[in-house]
Amino acid sequence: MKKIAPEILVIGGGAAGLSAAAEAASAGAKVLVVESDLRLGGQLIKQTHKFFGSKDEYAGTRGYKIADILLNEIDSFKDSVSILQNTTVTGYYTEDDTFTAMRGEEEVFQIKPQKTIVATGAQERLIPFPNNDLPGVYGAGAVQTLMNVYGVLPGKRVLMVGAGNIGLIVSYQLMQAGVEVAAIVEAGPRIGGYWVHAAKIRRMGVPILLRHSIKKALGEDVITGAVITGLNEKFEQVGPEEEIECDLICIAVGLSPTTELLSQAGCKMMYVPQLCGNVAQRDRTMRTSNPAFYTAGDASGIEEASAAMVEGRIAGLSAAAALGYPTEHGKIDEYWSRLESLRMGEAGARICQGIECVLVKGWEGASHE
Amino acid sequence: MSDKNMDMLFNSGVLTGEREGAILPPRELWEKKKGGVVIIECPQRIPCNPCHTSCPTGAILPFEDINNTPKVNWEKCTGCTLCVSACPGLACFVIDLTFSEENALYKLPYEMLPLPVKGQKVQCLDREGKSVGEGTVENVTQPRKDRTHVVHVSAPKSLVTIFRSIRVVK
Numbered sequence: 001m002k003k004i005a006p007e008i009l010v011i012g013g014g015a016a017g018l019s020a021a022a023e024a025a026s027a028g029a030k031v032l033v034v035e036s037d038l039r040l041g042g043q044l045i046k047q048t049h050k051f052f053g054s055k056d057e058y059a060g061t062r063g064y065k066i067a068d069i070l071l072n073e074i075d076s077f078k079d080s081v082s083i084l085q086n087t088t089v090t091g092y093y094t095e096d097d098t099f100t101a102m103r104g105e106e107e108v109f110q111i112k113p114q115k116t117i118v119a120t121g122a123q124e125r126l127i128p129f130p131n132n133d134l135p136g137v138y139g140a141g142a143v144q145t146l147m148n149v150y151g152v153l154p155g156k157r158v159l160m161v162g163a164g165n166i167g168l169i170v171s172y173q174l175m176q177a178g179v180e181v182a183a184i185v186e187a188g189p190r191i192g193g194y195w196v197h198a199a200k201i202r203r204m205g206v207p208i209l210l211r212h213s214i215k216k217a218l219g220e221d222v223i224t225g226a227v228i229t230g231l232n233e234k235f236e237q238v239g240p241e242e243e244i245e246c247d248l249i250c251i252a253v254g255l256s257p258t259t260e261l262l263s264q265a266g267c268k269m270m271y272v273p274q275l276c277g278n279v280a281q282r283d284r285t286m287r288t289s290n291p292a293f294y295t296a297g298d299a300s301g302i303e304e305a306s307a308a309m310v311e312g313r314i315a316g317l318s319a320a321a322a323l324g325y326p327t328e329h330g331k332i333d334e335y336w337s338r339l340e341s342l343r344m345g346e347a348g349a350r351i352c353q354g355i356e357c358v359l360v361k362g363w364e365g366a367s368h369e
Numbered sequence: 370m371s372d373k374n375m376d377m378l379f380n381s382g383v384l385t386g387e388r389e390g391a392i393l394p395p396r397e398l399w400e401k402k403k404g405g406v407v408i409i410e411c412p413q414r415i416p417c418n419p420c421h422t423s424c425p426t427g428a429i430l431p432f433e434d435i436n437n438t439p440k441v442n443w444e445k446c447t448g449c450t451l452c453v454s455a456c457p458g459l460a461c462f463v464i465d466l467t468f469s470e471e472n473a474l475y476k477l478p479y480e481m482l483p484l485p486v487k488g489q490k491v492q493c494l495d496r497e498g499k500s501v502g503e504g505t506v507e508n509v510t511q512p513r514k515d516r517t518h519v520v521h522v523s524a525p526k527s528l529v530t531i532f533r534s535i536r537v538v539k
């Protein structure tokens with residue numbers, strides 16, 4: 001079996017992975033980026049709206065344009081960054097410190113890197129309700145992929161479940177594509193996403209029903225509607241119930257970090273609700289308890305592309321430094337101060353609590369660099 | 370409406386009165402300013418500041434902390450609409466009260482299709498999307514050439530505190 005041995009392997013070519021690769025390459029390291037999808041960019045390529053953040057993180061720029069900016073940067077390091085698209089890292093074997101990977105459906109090979117940055121992003125959560133297996137029930141990510149990557153309309157009239165940023169933004173994008181949004185139901189007493197994202201769809205006439213959820217989907221072969229219900233403070237379905245006509249139900253109830261490879265590598269994991277799931281403990285360099293493994297982006301806790309890019313840079317820089325490449329003194333502190341300023345808002349407070357749980361001062365037995 | 374219902378309304382994304390980050394300009398200054406002044410409705414602390422960085426006149430004050438809500442010096446605002454098209458939250462509007470005796474010129478961000486054209490009648494929508502009147506499109510611009518358009522609509526001054534979006538009737 002073919003075996004490749006890059007200095008640094010970056011798994012996942014999203015905001016975090018691309019930033020990590022660019023940063024490591026700029027320090028002089030040779031990097032391999034492996035991406036499951038046909039295209040690089042991760043979540044970014046589906047985001048047609050303008051991003052928040054500051055100028056450093058390209059605020060006011062549409063998500064897919066940010067992917068282009070990162071890809072241009074990677075392109076300027078052509079000689080040190082190689083990229084494998086349509087390739088999934090399928091597992092890690094501690095016996096011989098080797099990954100298995102699969103390109104397309106046929107080609108299987110091994111990768112034995114010196115350092116690995118796991119930037120695998122996140123997976124969508126789903127909720128159970130009767131008939132949720134009927135065609136027409138989608139995760140928000142699938143809706144975005146169909147609509148924004150392939151230009152396919154998923155339906156004519158949608159019920160959106162969840163008013164976090166994803167539910168709000170995907171609703172807006174559906175409206176831009178000409179889909180009618182019947183309503184957004186949100187179990188909590190307030191929208192979870194940014195207020196301004198909600199305001200812009202409210203003023204176009206979309207109701208956002210707080211303390212509401214979906215009770216069941218209606219239809220024989222395909223979705224023809226949904227029953228929604230009011231919830232009480234304990235999230236029990238107490239009514240009133242209402243029937244909504246729709247041919248599309250879009251679930252946007254949150255993401256969980258994709259961390260299987262980190263677990264396989266024996267990295268110390270921890271369940272942190274504020275980071276939306278099981279994540280690896282890490283130090284300030286984004287290194288995990290396994291000295292060869294770094295983590296960044298949504299895989300290290302669900303946050304934003306802005307933070308994912310900074311974390312990616314920290315991981316890339318640290319992995320290169322650990323291989324002996326000279327890096328600018330104090331750069332990590334600078335990146336941390338950017339993270340801190342991004343995390344000073346309402347949502348950031350939660351993230352900070354989460355980070356506090358998983359951040360370790362240093363690893364036992366580790367030598368000081 | 371009860372306080373609790375007002376809170377629920379705000380929590381679902383509808384502004385229910387002035388608050389920090391969503392303050393109207395002083396009326397006297399507003400009435401005099403040719404070209405209009407900016408109205409911002411951004412009442413939540415979020416890590417965002419393109420309104421400030423896009424403003425050429427310094428009317429939107431520097432953010433000490435990027436999470437602060439925006440603050441405006443309306444004296445300096447020229448109504449140029451650069452912030453209107455830069456704001457990712459579509460939370461900036463410009464309203465020009467000097468347009469005519471009865472009508473104000475509302476300059477609103479618009480990212481939908483079809484684009485309205487000059488002279489076209491559009492529905493004026495309030496913050497819950499209810500039609501509250503009819504306006505006439507006076508101009509459609511694209512200040513930053515980034516596909517966020519700004520539609521200039523003349524409509525009665527009486528709508529100045531409620532009219533924030535348009536519906537283009539196909």
Ligand SMILES: Cc1cc2nc3c(=O)[nH]c(=O)nc-3n(C[C@H](O)[C@H](O)[C@H](O)COP(=O)(O)OP(=O)(O)OC[C@H]3O[C@@H](n4cnc5c(N)ncnc54)[C@H](O)[C@@H]3O)c2cc1C
Pocket residue numbers: 011012013014015016017034035036037041042043044047050051052053087088089090119120121122144165166169170258296297298299303304305306307308
């Ligand atoms: C609707 C929506 C709106 C958003 N809006 C904003 C916003 O306005 N501002 C903002 O800052 N953020 C926003 N975000 C969040 C932002 O997109 C993510 O936080 C960011 O993309 C995370 O980057 P990442 O690189 O960690 O993960 P991803 O972008 O998810 O990239 C991970 C990549 O890893 C690949 N991968 C996973 N497993 C493997 C494997 N085993 N082998 C090979 N490849 C693998 C995946 O295919 C994917 O391409 C939004 C997200 C969504 C869904």
Ligand code: SF4
Pocket residue numbers: 406407423424425426427428429445446447448449450451452453463
């Ligand atoms: S309208 Fe122009 S001058 Fe006024 S705040 Fe916006 S960008 Fe600044």
Ligand code: SF4
Pocket residue numbers: 196409410411417418419420421438439455456457458459460461
């Ligand atoms: S750019 Fe818009 S959303 Fe961002 S802080 Fe300014 S007004 Fe608020």
